[in-house]
Amino acid sequence: MTAPYHSIVIGGGHNGLTCAAYLARAGKRVLVLEAADRVGGAAVTRSFAPGFKVSACAHLLHQMPQDIITDLGLIRHGLVFAAEAMPTISLAADGPHLRLPARVNGGLSGEDVTAYSTFMARMRRFAAHLRPMLSRTPPRLGTGTAADNGALLRLAWEIRSLGRTGMRDLLRIIGMNMYDLVEECFASPALRAAVAFDAVLGTNFGPRSPGTVLTFLYRLAAESGACGAAMAQPRGGMGTVSDALAAAAQAAGAEIRVAARVARVAVRDDRAVGVLLADGETIAGRHVISNADPRTTFLNLLGAEHLDTGFVRRIDHFRQRGLTAKVHLALSAAPPFRDLALAGLRSRMIIAPSLSYVETAFNATKYGDYSASPAMEIVVPTASDATMAPAAQHVLSAVVQYAPYSHTDGWSAVKQNFLDRIIETIETYAPGLRGLIIAAELLTPADIETEFGISGGHWHHGELAFDQFFMVRPVPGATQYESPLEGFFLCGAGSHPGGGVMGLGGRNAARQVLKKAA
Amino acid sequence: MSDAANRPPHFKQPLLTTPFHSRTRACSTVDQFVAWAGYTTVDVYTTVEQEYFAIRNACSVYDLTPMVKYRITGKDAENYLNRLVTRDVRRVKPGRVAYSVWCNDDGHLIDDGTIFRLETGEFLLCTAARQLDWLLDSAIGFDVAVEEVTESIAALSLQGPTSCAVLKALGLRGVERLRPFDIGRFVLGGADMTVSRTGFTGDLGYELWMTPADAVSVWDRLMIAGASSGIRPIGSQALDMARIEAGFIMPNIDFVPAEASVRIGRGRSPFELGLEWLVDLKKGHFNGRRALVAEQKRGAARRLVGLDIDGNKPALKALLYADKSCRREIGAISSALWSPTCKRNIALGLVDAPYFETGRQVWAEIYLCRELEWERRVARGVVVEKPFYAPARRKVTPAWDR
Numbered sequence A: 001m002t003a004p005y006h007s008i009v010i011g012g013g014h015n016g017l018t019c020a021a022y023l024a025r026a027g028k029r030v031l032v033l034e035a036a037d038r039v040g041g042a043a044v045t046r047s048f049a050p051g052f053k054v055s056a057c058a059h060l061l062h063q064m065p066q067d068i069i070t071d072l073g074l075i076r077h078g079l080v081f082a083a084e085a086m087p088t089i090s091l092a093a094d095g096p097h098l099r100l101p102a103r104v105n106g107g108l109s110g111e112d113v114t115a116y117s118t119f120m121a122r123m124r125r126f127a128a129h130l131r132p133m134l135s136r137t138p139p140r141l142g143t144g145t146a147a148d149n150g151a152l153l154r155l156a157w158e159i160r161s162l163g164r165t166g167m168r169d170l171l172r173i174i175g176m177n178m179y180d181l182v183e184e185c186f187a188s189p190a191l192r193a194a195v196a197f198d199a200v201l202g203t204n205f206g207p208r209s210p211g212t213v214l215t216f217l218y219r220l221a222a223e224s225g226a227c228g229a230a231m232a233q234p235r236g237g238m239g240t241v242s243d244a245l246a247a248a249a250q251a252a253g254a255e256i257r258v259a260a261r262v263a264r265v266a267v268r269d270d271r272a273v274g275v276l277l278a279d280g281e282t283i284a285g286r287h288v289i290s291n292a293d294p295r296t297t298f299l300n301l302l303g304a305e306h307l308d309t310g311f312v313r314r315i316d317h318f319r320q321r322g323l324t325a326k327v328h329l330a331l332s333a334a335p336p337f338r339d340l341a342l343a344g345l346r347s348r349m350i351i352a353p354s355l356s357y358v359e360t361a362f363n364a365t366k367y368g369d370y371s372a373s374p375a376m377e378i379v380v381p382t383a384s385d386a387t388m389a390p391a392a393q394h395v396l397s398a399v400v401q402y403a404p405y406s407h408t409d410g411w412s413a414v415k416q417n418f419l420d421r422i423i424e425t426i427e428t429y430a431p432g433l434r435g436l437i438i439a440a441e442l443l444t445p446a447d448i449e450t451e452f453g454i455s456g457g458h459w460h461h462g463e464l465a466f467d468q469f470f471m472v473r474p475v476p477g478a479t480q481y482e483s484p485l486e487g488f489f490l491c492g493a494g495s496h497p498g499g500g501v502m503g504l505g506g507r508n509a510a511r512q513v514l515k516k517a518a
Numbered sequence B: 001m002s003d004a005a006n007r008p009p010h011f012k013q014p015l016l017t018t019p020f021h022s023r024t025r026a027c028s029t030v031d032q033f034v035a036w037a038g039y040t041t042v043d044v045y046t047t048v049e050q051e052y053f054a055i056r057n058a059c060s061v062y063d064l065t066p067m068v069k070y071r072i073t074g075k076d077a078e079n080y081l082n083r084l085v086t087r088d089v090r091r092v093k094p095g096r097v098a099y100s101v102w103c104n105d106d107g108h109l110i111d112d113g114t115i116f117r118l119e120t121g122e123f124l125l126c127t128a129a130r131q132l133d134w135l136l137d138s139a140i141g142f143d144v145a146v147e148e149v150t151e152s153i154a155a156l157s158l159q160g161p162t163s164c165a166v167l168k169a170l171g172l173r174g175v176e177r178l179r180p181f182d183i184g185r186f187v188l189g190g191a192d193m194t195v196s197r198t199g200f201t202g203d204l205g206y207e208l209w210m211t212p213a214d215a216v217s218v219w220d221r222l223m224i225a226g227a228s229s230g231i232r233p234i235g236s237q238a239l240d241m242a243r244i245e246a247g248f249i250m251p252n253i254d255f256v257p258a259e260a261s262v263r264i265g266r267g268r269s270p271f272e273l274g275l276e277w278l279v280d281l282k283k284g285h286f287n288g289r290r291a292l293v294a295e296q297k298r299g300a301a302r303r304l305v306g307l308d309i310d311g312n313k314p315a316l317k318a319l320l321y322a323d324k325s326c327r328r329e330i331g332a333i334s335s336a337l338w339s340p341t342c343k344r345n346i347a348l349g350l351v352d353a354p355y356f357e358t359g360r361q362v363w364a365e366i367y368l369c370r371e372l373e374w375e376r377r378v379a380r381g382v383v384v385e386k387p388f389y390a391p392a393r394r395k396v397t398p399a400w401d402r
């Protein structure tokens, strides 16, 4: 056997790659092992019909901090944007669409336009105070160490520095639901829904679920300071981001192996000492860092026999089932969205006409059914990037809510019906769409689990909610990117600050590993 | 079992009766019953003293049926138990029993109990309290089945110097050859019976395991076979005296089960309870191991020890002090007894470092209620080794059979 690596990263998702890149830049010998044939995890580009490519899971880049792009030289390593600062268009079945950021348009009253900018300014102020949390290791309570005490003080100061009224306002709304908050603020049903939609995207929440103001602020916090003016589309799809991260990591000296599935973490004398691959190969490493979701990490890769029952129970109870599906359509021509020419398609379109539409869509899933009229986030990548489809042909990519992880009748029985409902729903806004479809693909959360190896298929590898958040994410005992086992770390979306193609989990974890190794 | 189906709804019958109930009821002369793990059981049949002396001088019979029993089977049964408990279960051979404890993540005791290895892949775990939730959560990631079988196994504990003689008179040939913690299988009047040389009294004794249908006939045969050996049914009070003499601890008396305590700091580790001999830190990972390794490094802050107290007044629930003037509190007593056999005033108590070392002197503040008037006594105590009572015959094989 060769000398052990300083660190072995299990999983070449964007967080694993980021973690490896930072470790390699710190001069450490790093190996990334990715089970799939390509790196990227849920940030990938792949074909789904002959000649058609799509960002198969995440499709918009809106949270990756500019400093990671700069640090790792991602532009130099091939990251190019096909579209930046993409507006959001809330589609209307008839009448004008709502365009955000709002101008006096889309039937919005002057009051609502003002109210919207006041609201966003208020939320952005809160988000700015939350923002620094994202790129730090959350403190642990009760340790009494200087680092944890300092971090707690900083956190308290961050909130206190909002001032008396600001702090009171934040503490009033943070536990609220978006439904109530947006009702307080605007009159337009479409505007209310468009704002609330961002709070529930990728979650197991409807607009009326408690804690959705938190998810909204959190998303906003992650978007502030992001590259590409928040909403961007990399040329060549999300895979370009991952490829650039991989190139950056390799340039810094990291080794990356694809089609290398890790079967088990190797443990000796109660510490992680490497990994065992599915093909039987063993590789030694002094630190093992998992990019996989917490359930996969602890129950499959490490194994309950190395963990205590109470901890395993917490992992087992970690809510990690997704409620978000993905649809890809290969089209023979540009999708005929009403009143939107090709330039208009260079946007992020949403189907969320009213709060009750989204809430009703959510209701179905409580009973194990999909939404009959789902809410959606739609992009047409080919409107800004010709590399994704044959000439003059187009791709439509939609994030669809809501779809339960397991359907009461079994997905195989109802998947086609759900796809039909989705297409019908889009057709309401794009009459004639059906005739253009060359191929269609639907990924339910169960399919996402299978394809991307994310147990439960959740956007964030596990719900981002108060009880699975920040200091206790993913669960007590696995916070601060560490685990109960010496030498074994986490760097994926299941850790703070959660999912979204952001890279902060990977970077924070690298910092923590270096601190521990020192 | 069809029994369960015919039973009235639980709110009409809050306590179950054991398969021996018709007999234990008939033997009870003072009508003193007590609820134990959902069953009504005898606390005292006649007088505590009479029953206690049957344990120490002859042969006692105790209805053990309410003892909670879990059957654990499956490919990973051994690994599962080895991760659950503090001892190395791999070293328990089929046909053997091991006493052990198990801890939560903090290394605090959840319970103690006995593990019967019936076959290579079949175990019976006997505990004082129900904990199926903990056992099932512990099964995540293991190929095992955990099933509660309390109701389908009737059990009697036969303890005392003549217990082996009684079993031989009953017709269990070769029972004297069972070593301590051995399991033997016998046939009695056509019915299968499992016998283990185990018990809770610190003396020679056996536990008999049978199907509920055979319970009454086994009881009746035992009473006949034991008539000339002084056999006597005993209740929980007499057994409690014997277990203190034997130095055994009881949940909710000497420690609070970790998963049942609500206050921070109430959990107790095996080290604190004087059970380090049950903890195998070298066997690989088990629940609480990392916390126990850390605790071992820190050193114990307190410890449950045996105490020999001056005078003859049991130091029930007494606070312990370093000084006679009772200014510096250093612990408290959880079990106490005037031991009729040892003729000593004994107790189990949790004592702070460094006072828990053998030979140290402590002071117990004892309150006595004498015809409704309270008297306070401060008695000197000395930390002593446990058990207080340990006759050599408990370990001798072949066992005493006269």
Ligand SMILES: Cc1cc2nc3c(=O)[nH]c(=O)nc-3n(C[C@H](O)[C@H](O)[C@H](O)COP(=O)(O)OP(=O)(O)OC[C@H]3O[C@@H](n4cnc5c(N)ncnc54)[C@H](O)[C@@H]3O)c2cc1C
Pocket: A010, A011, A012, A013, A014, A015, A016, A033, A034, A035, A036, A039, A040, A041, A042, A043, A057, A058, A059, A060, A061, A062, A063, A202, A260, A261, A262, A263, A291, A292, A293, A296, A301, A322, A324, A325, A326, A399, A448, A452, A453, A454, A457, A458, A459, A460, A461, A491, A492, A493, A494, A498, A499, A500, A501, A502, A505
């Ligand atoms: C439907 C959907 C749409 C989304 N849309 C967006 C979006 O538009 N914008 C956005 O920012 N975010 C979006 N997200 C969220 C985002 O995709 C994820 O949060 C993010 O990609 C997670 O990255 P990660 O590196 O932490 O984990 P992953 O990308 O899941 O990477 C984990 C990697 O580990 C590998 N792995 C697992 N087990 C093993 C093993 N045993 N051996 C070797 N390798 C292993 C996997 O193959 C995978 O590559 C979306 C998520 C979903 C589900």
